[in-house]
């Protein structure tokens with residue numbers, strides 16, 4: 001998917017063969033074996049990955065994913081998308097992504113700590129505040145980042161908070177980072193509603209995935225007066241046409257670790273959820289959820305791609321023929337997370353910390369600029385929102401390669 005998107009935009013921008021070849025291949029791809037002593041006394045060897053897409057604009061940046069489907073190809077695609085996302089928002093980074101093939105839901109906290117520390121140890125020479133800076137993604141969180149930072153710092157002999165972002169505020173994390181991706185989604189949904197002149201009163205939203213991003217996005221979108229009528233997680237979904245009470249739902253999820261079983265809502269599958277008529281559809285879980293099989297049947301006015309890569313290129317072609325749907329493409333829609341990660345890294349390097357209002361104000365200014373640039377590019381060049389966003393990001397990276405020249 002990532003390569004198909006790149007080729008389309010490279011043709012459009014008439015990127016020369018030299019830059020095209022250099023941008024297409026990840027600079028570094030590391031695969032490591034991660035042996036872990038399990039609680040039952042056995043030893044299990046997990047596979048870990050880190051892919052750094054390009055180094056032309058600064059260190060590389062991107063999340064670490066713990067999920068059973070993590071594989072080298074997936075991580076490489078996610079790293080490439082990180083590059084375009086960072087370039088679209090003007091951050092001084094190349095893209096990276098990493099992860100471990102595992103099921104964190106089936107592991108104890110002690111097993112997860114041993115896994116994280118050993119994984120960090122295995123990639124320790126390839127990360128660092130000036131090299132590559134991991135952050136949370138699916139299946140990882142502030143605690144994971146704290147263990148990574150501690151393992152790296154122990155190795156260095158002093159505290160190195162800038163080696164990861166998305167860590168606890170007490171350890172040098174940034175205020176607002178935990179909420180930043182979901183709040184960014186909310187901010188951009190608000191801008192999209194203004195853009196297509198959709199009055200927020202009486203609007204409805206459906207959200208697939210109720211983890212860090214999905215749950216915060218739900219709260220942010222609800223602030224416009226939008227009713228959240230359906231949400232889901234890996235166990236299934238729930239639906240109530242009158243709207244879900246998010247406070248009660250949060251309490252239910254804290255207690256049960258799933259949205260399933262929430263009273264006053266009917267159960268639905270993840271597949272059915274995507275087809276519910278609504279104003280705002282927010283995929284906030286895995287890639288490839290909107291495909292050629294369901295793209296013609298989704299019924300929304302705004303498709304806000306909080307997840308990375310939720311729409312396949314075949315589905316994209318179908319949605320491009322449906323002008324009633326305004327797409328906020330993933331590299332724009334979920335960029336709030338990496339933007340505040342950038343702020344966290346800057347604060348760590350300076351040992352000078354900002355209040356939350358300063359963080360959020362700066363975040364919304366960057367998202368506003370990226371939104372406007374994407375909308376104007378789409379309008380002026382008659383492109384879809386995705387192609388417009390990708391073309392801005394890809395051009396910045398290709399220009400950087402060209403300006404720096406090629407080492408003989």
Ligand SMILES: NC(=O)C1=CN([C@@H]2O[C@H](COP(=O)(O)OP(=O)(O)OC[C@H]3O[C@@H](n4cnc5c(N)ncnc54)[C@H](OP(=O)(O)O)[C@@H]3O)[C@@H](O)[C@H]2O)C=CC1
Pocket residue numbers: 063105136137138139140181208209210211212213214232233234235258270284285286287306307308334335337338
């Ligand atoms: N965290 C961040 O800052 C950023 C995240 N993203 C992207 O946002 C998406 C979500 O990440 P994040 O919220 O951090 O991850 P989390 O692990 O916090 O949450 C993931 C959510 O997706 C659900 N899920 C997993 N598998 C499925 C499935 N097959 N069908 C439906 N739901 C499923 C999970 O359910 P369960 O809990 O039951 O497993 C959980 O509710 C990912 O695509 C990620 O790459 C993008 C930018 C930044």
Ligand SMILES: O=C(O)CCC(=O)C(=O)O
Pocket residue numbers: 061062063064082085133134135136137165166308334335337338339341
């Ligand atoms: O915060 C970061 O560095 C990266 C977040 C991320 O993984 C993403 O935007 O997909």
